[in-house]
Amino acid sequence: MLKEIETSRLRVSSTTDAEHKSQFGQFLTPEATARFMAGMFLPAGQVECRLLDAGAGIGSLSNAFIERCLSKSLSVNKIFIMAYEIDSALYSELKNTLSHYTKNSGFQYEIKNEDFIESAINRIQFESEQGFTHAILNPPYKKISSASRYRLMLKDVGIETVNLYSAFVSLAVLLMERGGQIVAIIPRSFCNGPYYKPFRELLLSRCAIKKIHLFESRGTAFKDDGVLQENVIIHLEVGGTQGCVEVTTSTDDRFHNIESREYPFNRIIMPDDREKFIHIPSLEQNGGISGIAERSLAEIGVGVSTGPVVDFRLKEHLRAMPEAETAPLLYPAHFSGPHIEWPKVGIKKPNALVRNSETEKWFYPNGHYCVVRRFSSKEERRRIVACVVNPSDFGGYEVLGFENHLNVFHENRHGMSENMAKGLSLYLNTKMVDEHFRQFSGHTQVNVADLKIMKYPTREKLIMLGKVADSVGESQDKIDAAVLRVCNK
Structure with a gap:
């Protein structure tokens, strides 16, 4: 029948x-x-x-x-x-x-x-x-x-x-x-x-x-x-x-x-998870992040927030390219792999936001940040794609604007140490983190709530990762090996 x-x-x-x-x-x-x-x-x-x-x-x-x-x-x-x-x-x-x-x-x-x-x-x-x-x-x-x-x-x-x-x-x-x-x-x-x-x-x-x-x-x-x-x-x-x-x-x-x-x-369901996220373990996993990550963001002294700049609410203050009295405005389009290209010519998004009394509250002080795009493209092998914001890329600017399609890791709305930002980015770009994220998320969007509920290595381990990050490169196997080597010491 x-x-x-x-x-x-x-x-x-x-x-x-x-x-x-x-x-x-x-x-x-x-x-x-x-x-x-x-x-x-x-x-x-x-x-x-x-x-x-x-x-x-x-x-x-x-x-x-x-x-x-x-x-x-x-x-x-x-x-x-x-x-x-x-x-x-x-x-x-x-x-x-x-x-x-x-x-x-x-x-x-x-x-x-x-x-x-x-x-x-x-x-x-x-x-x-x-x-x-x-x-x-x-x-x-x-x-x-x-x-x-x-x-x-x-x-x-x-x-x-x-x-x-x-x-x-x-x-x-x-x-x-x-x-x-x-x-x-x-x-x-x-x-x-x-x-x-x-x-x-x-x-x-x-x-x-x-x-x-x-x-x-x-x-x-x-x-x-x-x-x-x-x-x-x-x-x-x-x-x-x-x-x-x-x-x-x-x-x-x-x-x-x-x-x-x-x-x-x-x-x-993790016993201390107030959100009651349902994790579906992958049968291919080899221990996941459980052996190398046991700290919450609060325990390592880091916060994460959605980028505060909602562009359509600030239309009159947007500028296609930097001008006098403006500050950098960063979108996902400015991030290519681990690198930032700013200002970027030919993109449909503005590169700058006028800095004045109406916009001041939406800026972060220039500094080192770890940034994760809220949406990854279909071509990318990982759902979480992390990048480092380096203040030297924005020399002369006191503040930075982060658009709403970015998640920003920070320390009390300020930047963190260079090694901390690099180590956090390296960890988030591992295959282990990607597999862990897929246990409870069935879509490509990465929300602040998802990042808050995850576990992280200790602050000391993340700083150690930051010290070796530049020598690792972009190979997935090398990223994974470096994180396992440092975090299992």
């Missing part, structure tokens, strides 16, 4: 226009992914299964779950499926999928062609029906604005979130009975960032994370629809006892080369 549904999925996906897909934020689940997700459920001894499939599409996930039950690997005698799908264009396909199994005496289903969020909230607030024992979800991916009706409705049941996918999973958690299992394929963006902190807190307070599956290649889970979002599959047990977490990886959605390893929970 799954083969037939896959044929239908490819047909529906190819004939549905992009605007319609965007409207509902839903992308249909490929056959192999559906099978893999259904296979993540653990036998729990229930005689009767009540499955929630919210955002059911054409029924691929429900079908995969039913097929697994029929194979007797879940030991379920009765199955009831409640499938939600708001897109009326998919109703007949979904009904055809589920009705195929009505000849089985232990199978029943109900399709709700209605808004899952509204229906779920009503069920939570006003109904006292039995909770679901299982949920299998490929929820829609679409932002929820702060003033939307959804945000207000969700707050009524204690959910604070910014995207439909996290709203769907949160509601599923509230609809489950104790011991119920949830398997969901969702964007990795929930693992970090302040906007998803309430979502992470809800999951961690009510569920145990049992398994996480990571696709090593971005955009493979829904490649037929041209989706580039990095996704993970997560398996939760509502009310479960948190133990080790099984992390599996595959190169793509064919799942031919799955690798698996168990990690203690304190490797997934």
Whole structure:
């Protein structure tokens, strides 16, 4: 049956226009992914299964779950499926999928062609029906604005979130009975960032994370629809006892080369992390930064801030090239690898900012700083790309302007010693740091919160790194070797 549904999925996906897909934020689940997700459920001894499939599409996930039950690997005698799908264009396909199994005496289903969020909230607030024992979800991916009706409705049941996918999973958690299992394929963006902190807190307070599956290649889970979002599959047990977490990886959605390893929970979420960032360790890692970095930024006397200059708010003070009464204004475009080119002719960004009473508060004193671009390009092998700002490159200027697309490491809004800046930059440019960052970040943006939560070598080790930085060069192998050599002394 799954083969037939896959044929239908490819047909529906190819004939549905992009605007319609965007409207509902839903992308249909490929056959192999559906099978893999259904296979993540653990036998729990229930005689009767009540499955929630919210955002059911054409029924691929429900079908995969039913097929697994029929194979007797879940030991379920009765199955009831409640499938939600708001897109009326998919109703007949979904009904055809589920009705195929009505000849089985232990199978029943109900399709709700209605808004899952509204229906779920009503069920939570006003109904006292039995909770679901299982949920299998490929929820829609679409932002929820702060003033939307959804945000207000969700707050009524204690959910604070910014995207439909996290709203769907949160509601599923509230609809489950104790011991119920949830398997969901969702964007990795929930693992970090302040906007998803309430979502992470809800999951961690009510569920145990049992398994996480990571696709090593971005955009493979829904490649037929041209989706580039990095996704993970997560398996939760509502009310479960948190133990080790099984992390599996595959190169793509064919799942031919799955690798698996168990990690203690304190490797997934650091015990002292107030943000509750979820780290997904790479199976290829060799100890990561844990052996060489044990200090917070505060412990080494360094701060990090987003560049304070927001150019569109200071338009009248921007200058294409330096003039009298101006100071350097640095953008990512001024950084090429570890080097700075300023002023830079021919770029679309200004090179200078007028220094006056209105702009003075946005400048930093000229000095040594370590700078990380908030966005790396697709061509760069690392997500964190660090550079050193050397005051000698701006001789004669008392202050510097840092634009908002830069993250600036500083000491109380002033520069640091030359060796400290160079050592910090060398450390941040290692492969170990890049691998560590990828454990909890599924996108190329590097935020201040990400840099604050990371660990660093001691101040003394960073200064020692700074002393050898000039002799290391730009070879990745030499950078990594130098940092390991110095930090392991």
